[in-house]
Amino acid sequence: MSVIKLENVNIKFKRRPLLHNVNFAINTGELVQLIGPNGSGKSTILRVVSGLLEPVSGKVYINDQELLAGKYAENTAVMINTPSFIPTLTGLENLKLLASIKDKIDVGQIETWMKKFGLNPTDKTKVRGYSVGMNQKLGLTQAFMEEDQIILLDEPMNGLDKQSKQKVIEIVKQVREVRPNTTMIVVSHDDSFKDIADRFLVIDGESVVENQTYDEATF
Numbered sequence: 620m621s622v623i624k625l626e627n628v629n630i631k632f633k634r635r636p637l638l639h640n641v642n643f644a645i646n647t648g649e650l651v652q653l654i655g656p657n658g659s660g661k662s663t664i665l666r667v668v669s670g671l672l673e674p675v676s677g678k679v680y681i682n683d684q685e686l687l688a689g690k691y692a693e694n695t696a697v698m699i700n701t702p703s704f705i706p707t708l709t710g711l712e713n714l715k716l717l718a719s720i721k722d723k724i725d726v727g728q729i730e731t732w733m734k735k736f737g738l739n740p741t742d743k744t745k746v747r748g749y750s751v752g753m754n755q756k757l758g759l760t761q762a763f764m765e766e767d768q769i770i771l772l773d774e775p776m777n778g779l780d781k782q783s784k785q786k787v788i789e790i791v792k793q794v795r796e797v798r799p800n801t802t803m804i805v806v807s808h809d810d811s812f813k814d815i816a817d818r819f820l821v822i823d824g825e826s827v828v829e830n831q832t833y834d835e836a837t838f
């Protein structure tokens with residue numbers, strides 16, 4: 620069964636076409652790496668898949684159900700661009716607030732995920748004092764903590780040092796082992812995803828094409 624399916628999706632901004640007739644399907648448990656040049660529409664595709672942006676035409680299906688205008692994809696976690704948090708709260712306070720929306724997880728689970736990404740839950744630093752890398756780790760924690768069926772990650776390696784990048788790869792691998800039905804789209808230019816990705820979607824002009832291999836020449 621396809622978990623995510625786009626059918627003839629067209630995206631325009633102020634009549635300027637960005638992506639034309641996008642068609643792809645992603646199956647349960649797949650990890651797909653989405654690649655393409657800067658400004659080609661990678662973040663936009665994640666917004667369309669999650670329901671944050673409505674295409675001008677075409678259909679988006681999540682678990683074979685059409686994603687209707689104004690609805691967010693269910694059981695979907697998304698980290699798009701630089702995550703933004705409330706600057707006057709600590710990392711844990713921010714995540715607790717976000718977790719309270721769905722009320723699916725407890726504080727212990729939040730803390731566990733923070734530690735996995737190398738954040739200290741008892742750190743009293745307000746988010747306004749966070750470095751780029753710490754902020755990124757907080758965004759990643761948010762994306763993983765509710766253990767959603769679909770996880771959409773936009774440039775997850777941004778601002779991370781080598782060791783932290785390695786940690787992200789290990790966590791993604793672990794999630795896929797423990798919860799093999801987790802389906803992920805990862806937008807990244809980072810080489811380290813190519814070894815764990817099942818497939819590659821590449822933005823080429825206004826089209827999204829499927830690549831069997833990670834083609835360095837495409838960006």
Ligand SMILES: Nc1ncnc2c1ncn2[C@@H]1O[C@H](COP(=O)(O)OP(=O)(O)O)[C@@H](O)[C@H]1O
Pocket residue numbers: 632633637655656657658659660661662663664
């Ligand atoms: N809300 C918007 N309004 C107008 N143009 C937008 C909007 N969002 C994105 N764009 C434009 O669409 C193009 C693709 O953006 P984006 O998806 O962020 O690219 P990428 O993530 O591949 O770098 C860019 O030219 C960007 O300026």
Ligand SMILES: [Mg+2]
Pocket residue numbers: 661662663700773
């Ligand atoms: Mg982007």
